[in-house]
Amino acid sequence: MQTLYRRLLRFMPRLGLQVTDLGPGAAVVSRRGGPYEVTDGPAGTKLLSRPGRRLRVTGLDKDTWLLRRAEDDGTGAAARGKPGPATKGVVPLGDTGALLLIEDPEGLDERKMQLSAAEYLCVQHVTAMLGLYGVNCVFDVGANTGQYAKRLRRAGYTGRIVSFEPTSETFARLSKAAEKDPEWRVYQCGLGREETTAEIHKSWLTMNSLLPPSDYGKGRYSRFAKSDTEEIRIRRLDEVMDEAMEGLADPVPYLKMDTQGYDLEVFAGAGKRAGEFAGMQSEVACLRLYEGSPTMGESVAVYEAEGFGITGMYPVTREATTGRVIEFDCVMMRAEAAPEPPAKP
Known part of the structure; x- marks a missing residue:
């Protein structure tokens, strides 16, 4: 004898409803799109898919699976929905509990992957340092169209951001x-050693600079072959700090610089007020793209002399043919600005 439950399921299609039977005591009722195909999933679950749309299940760890739409690869794995063992495209990041999923390990571009990972890790590290040191004002010098500020916001930083970009467009x-x-x-405006005006090279996409390209730079980037210039205003950092931090009861600033070879000039404009920054970030060069720009060693020595210590180095660009790093994002913090650790009981 049919139960009332089963009789009700048989009646529903007359009302224009689709019924997908999952077994004793379970069914899916839908207005459209059904009935669905049902396959057994991991850990006693059921997988529902539209007819003809197979699901591939990849085991990430013992409690985590990734579901993707896929055609049957001939083994039946996609149709069955059975979780296979973790593949070499799923990489545990130490003992952090984080997993790196690589869709196509065989076709991976190592250099692009490394640089993308470095960009992500740099933003995560900076955001952690901003939280640790209680930073509430980030000076974003060489902001371009705001890429750095947007990354900080996505990473969870909610404090003030003050961005500087000199070219009008x-x-x-x-x-x-x-x-x-x-x-x-x-x-x-731009920032530099003194209050003045100057001609900046532009039309180099995100690489506008007050410095001309070096021979090495011209050989690497065809965009340096020709450029437009624009007259811009340059101010000193110490002259704009009070205005930028106005309204903050207890300002704790952080300085980020990405000015295409001009970072030391920006830093010089901070004068004695450089000591007010809890931390800083500078793009330092292993291979010089611009004439007159400092080397990585020269830049780091200046920053260290002002009390900053390196907390992270992240490659920005790398030569595809040799693997050499061209520039690093160097993150530095002033250890004396770190909060006091809580007293042990």
């Missing part, structure tokens, strides 16, 4: 990006 895009964020302020 790029500044317009930066201003647009920041207009709905009340704690993101923008200034149309």
Whole structure:
């Protein structure tokens, strides 16, 4: 004898409803799209898919699986929905509990993967340092269209950001990006050693610079072959700090610089107020793209002399043919600015 439950399931299609029977005591009722195909999933689960749309299940660890739409590969694994063993495309990151999923390990571009990972890790590290040191104002010098500020926001930083970008066309895009964020302020100027005006090379995409390209730079980037220039205003960092941090009861600033070979000039403009920054970030060069720009060793020596210590180095660009790093993002913090650890009981 049919139960009331089974009789009700048989009646529902007359009402225009689709019924997918999952077994004793379980069914899926839908208005459209069904009935679904049902396959056995991991750990006693059921997998529902539209007819003809197979699911591939990849075991990430003993309690985690990844479901993807896939055609049957001939082994029946996709159709069955059975979790296979973790593949070489699933990489545990030490004992952190994090897993790196690589869709196509065989076709992986190692250099691109390394640089993308470095960018992600750099933002995560910086955000952690901002939290640890209680930073509430980030000076974003060489902001371009706001890429760095957007990464910080996505990573969870909610404090003030003050971005500096000198060229008019790029500044317009930066201003647009920041207009709905009340704690993101923008200034149309460059920063340097002295108050002045100067000609900046532009039309180099994200690499506008006050310095001309070196022979090495010209050989690496065809964009350096020709450029437009624009006259810009340059201010000193120590002269704009009070205005930028206005309204913050207890400002704790952090300085990020990405000015295409001009970072030491920006830093010089901080003068004695460099000691107010809890930390900083500078793009330092192993191979010089610009004439007159400092080497990595020269830059780091200046920063260390002001009390900053390296907490992270992340490659920004690398030669595809030799593997040499061209530039690093160097993250440095002032250890004396770190909060006191809680007393042990």
